Amino acid sequence: MTKQNARTGEISMSPWYGVWHGGSGYTLSDLESDLEQFGSIQEAKDALSDRFRSGCSWRQTFRYVNRDPESVLTPAVDEDSCIHLYASPECLDYPDRCVYFGPRGGVRVENC
DSSP states (O other), X not given: OEEEXXXXXXXXXXXXXXXXXXXXXXXOOOHHHHOEEESSHHHHHHHHHHHHXXXXXXXXXXXBSSSOOEEEOOTTOOTTOEEEEESOTTOOSSOSEEEEEOTTSOEEEEEO
């Protein structure tokens, strides 16, 4: 999501807020405590891919909104893993975007 300054015309990236689900080997995340901040949709896509492909051998960083950040391993993540993105941490009733793996293994983003 981008914002444009009406006075200067400058375009800035707005952060996204997301909740990650690791797939069938993980319980569902708690929206309040597990909400993460991503600098962009691309950063969320990269995080999903990294947690799936490298999570069992490289520590993954979780920049939580309501608690201290963590760097942990994410073993047993499967193709059902996804991140639900929200445009604002104050409006968490329904996600704005869903980041998930497509049928050929690529990372996709869809409006919810």
